[in-house]
Amino acid sequence: MATNDKYDRQLRLWGAKGQRALGDTCVVLIGGTAAGTETLKNLVLPGIGSFCVIDDVLVSKEDVASNFFVTSTCQEEPTIGKKARAQVACENLQELNPDVLGAFQNVPKLQDIKDWKEILYKETNSRQKLLVIASDLDPLVLETLSAQCSSLQLPLVMVQSYGLMGCVKLQLSGKVPLLDPKPANAPPDLRLKKSFPALDEFVQSIGDLSKLESHEHGHVPYPIVLRKAIEAWRASHGGQDPKTFPEKNEFKDSIKNMSRDIHKEVNFEEAIQHAYLAYTEREVFLPEDLVGGDDSSMLAKLFQALDTFREKHDGRLPLNGAIPDMTASTNHYVKLQSIYKTQAEQDLQEMKDLCQDLPEDAIQSFCANVFSVTQMSTRSLVEELTSQPDEETMDDLKMSLMDPYEVEAHTPLLWYLGLRACHAFFKKQGRYPGMKDDESWEADAPLLEEEYKAVALHYGLADEGLVKSNQGDICHELTRYANAELHNVASVVGGVASQEAVKIITGQYIPLNNTYLFNGIVGVGGLYKF
Template sequence: MASPSPKSPEQTEKNKQYDRQLRLWGDHGQSALEKSHICLINANALGTEILKSIVLPGIGAVTIVDEHIVSEEDIGSNFFLETTSIGLNRGSETLRLLLELNSAVQGHAVQEPTDQILKENPDFFKSFSVVVATALSEKIIQDLSEHLWENNVPFILCRSVGFLGSFRIQVREHAVIETHPDNEQPDLRLDVPFPALAKYLADIDIDAVDLKDHGHIPWIVILYKAVQKWQQVNANRWPMSRKEKNEVKEIISGFIRKDENDVPISEENFEEALRAVNTGLVPTFLPVKIQDLIYSSAAINLNSESSPFWIMCSALRGFVEAEGKGKLPVRGVLPDMTASTEHYVKLQNMYRNQAAMDAEAVYRKVQQIVTQLHRDSISEAEVKLFCRHAHDLHLIKGSSIAQEYQLNSPTATYIAKHLEEPDVMMVHYILLRASERFQSEHCRAPGDWEPEGDIAQLKTCVSKLLSDISCSPFPKDDHIHEMCRYGGAEIHSVSAFLGGCVAHEAIKLVTKQYKPVNNTFIYDGASTNTATFTL
């Protein structure tokens, strides 16, 4: 009878609740999420859908700024409001019902207009991790953007009108350490093995291994021995071309033992070695994008205001120039492979120990820097995480939304260029911007009262926007007619899709994991097409 499987450790209720997301961003990502405070301006259908997808995973706190009263139109588009909410403050009612989704989340509602808060209490927005805004006028967008830009608070501006939706992320600078690449290359160092690995590899003779142990040799060893044999007749070079790697494969095939009928014996570890030739033989090098980071002025010219990211980049540069001998710290992660437990654990410990030694060297340099700058210390855990992901660091340098709205802004040329492409999604960006301008001038959405009568006025707004960026008017008015037909209404399915997207981006910003959109995302619900632009 088969023995029972061992019991898994008991999970806490919290771990059970957040199990799937913990697999995405880990305990430290969840901790960052729970320490964050998100501000939402206007709890319309889109805003509520955004908060729903932030409250469910366990954001620490949310604040809704909304002075509007719940109307019948809100009930028709916002599934988180009830008919009994009509006549009550929209922010308070939305918050009450949203917090039922997760009792661990703290909530606050502010019933003052955004422009009034900016005027009377400008420090209000400084304390938030991210500010998300929907359905704002053109003037308030610019004022809020300038204020958040100056105070270095991430800002996400969202729109949902009819079948169209968009969001724009404004960050001055956003560093991502854990980018979670789809295809992470293994960091094996077979071309420059560290001392412990070099000794281990040298001590194994494939030809002398017993037949019963032959199928348990790690493929890393097989690959290394094949390259060594290849180098003997190739001036000690490292195989780079497809032809050279195919020659290495032939050597590996020659290692495979045969039975009495001279038929190769199938051994999984040798098959793994053959499959790993392309990825396992990538030479160890300092990626250009990482070199640009560690030698940038922000990493060289540190001051008391420098972020922990730049301090660690500076320490990493010191390591590369000294202990690393031009290489980054060892990642310390070994891919799965067919091998005996003894071999695999031994190999795994070697890579882990070398990674720990490299991270310790970087940590010492970090401590020296923070002491010189009289800064708060950076934890060893942060430095280890930084070193583990040093091969895939990512930095976004953003631009201001307020600047985008100014005449003759640098983005005008970019927008004009993309408008020249056929069936381009940039047309929807112009329509959404023109709709904002129409609302600022007429205090209502285009088509809200008279769809046919507003077409000419919206066309004027579109023409003015296009003129500002030196573009010709649209050859057809189809898109303008469609925007007026929407009448500023929100379609819940469009808001729900866009809300989920915005929530994902907000979570990326607060956890500092995964690459966020840089910087504009546009969605056309009628065609289900999406596009991103860097304005």
């Protein structure tokens, strides 16, 4: 053991800021099924502040066989048919991490709850943010909860395991800021098209590159090379940047010509590779809905401050401050690093002055990621069920059926429609298809198929060949499941749901928008926006 921080391996992903965000969060789980307890397990382990399990049933022997956190004894007392599942799950989850506070509420009947607000907030304190997880809830409970989370603007993660099918759906009401989306392959923030005084000064101080001795020449950092090259270009092109494709190539050639031997001077090679940074500038489009209106959300305030900052600095945006590694002498690299860092610190301070009432972590993330910051919101489940998708969404869904999985019947969207049909079936029959415990279970399949057709119509997919040719088999298979709880499917979707919860809580990475369907027959997953 060479470190004593049990969170070491995750801090390397989301850092101290992400960890603080987790610690400030209370996760409320409704429904103590395996999908739910698995989701919560993966949140208790990394250290959320607290959690509360809400449920309305006693432990059954089926729970014990497929849910690791529902045990047949709890504190040396038998639980089956005697203890509330909420309590047993709570105690077994709590035991995973002494840093986390666990609570439970055993309610008489989830279906009878008409007002969720008091229940959801009961075990939280005012400093905490709340995230709600709904696990395998029946449609009656889920739709009420969805509507209320929407009006309370609480993030809701819906997780479901249904035989070999699993589903995770996010419902983000209002505008959820994504302050640190960490896009892959983002270009470095070097501001080489439009420099700033401290950088200009440094570039000047290096003088004429052709006068440097050879080792030094081969270790001039590429941002300096690019600044020199673009200055020279502008001087000979009436102050203009290279615009056309031939001009851009010519600009690259001019860098090549600056090198004494392009095969040996890696710094010039790097400069050519990054030549576009000298004549392109990344832009931030201020979301009109946030800047223009009277929005007082955190993200709106941040963008409003950014607007002010930009005006004051002649269009310049706060600097990130980090520079990538590059071929350079130690002295030049360290100097360059400190120039960017110092400027970024100044910019951050100015932004802090502009939005004094906001949390420091948020301002810092916003400034560091000013080009990638975004917001996300989804439709609620209730909206999805009650109104048809808009044209764009419908087109997207049709498109995804035109690019089916290699075995067409396993295209995840077809199975998502099936799960919706099972919910519709439940609303009519008060049970899931295939629940009869004898040979007659198959009789439900044609009934389910009728629901399937109605669902396909709702999503504008009723005429799709792929739907028509597979709905019979899919409904038969879903009827076979009788909403079976398979631990492995529950654990897959529990993993997905918890990963999404971490992204929402920390504001890092990009959450799924908004539905993931795992087809456990072949192991393929699909992502759809409804």
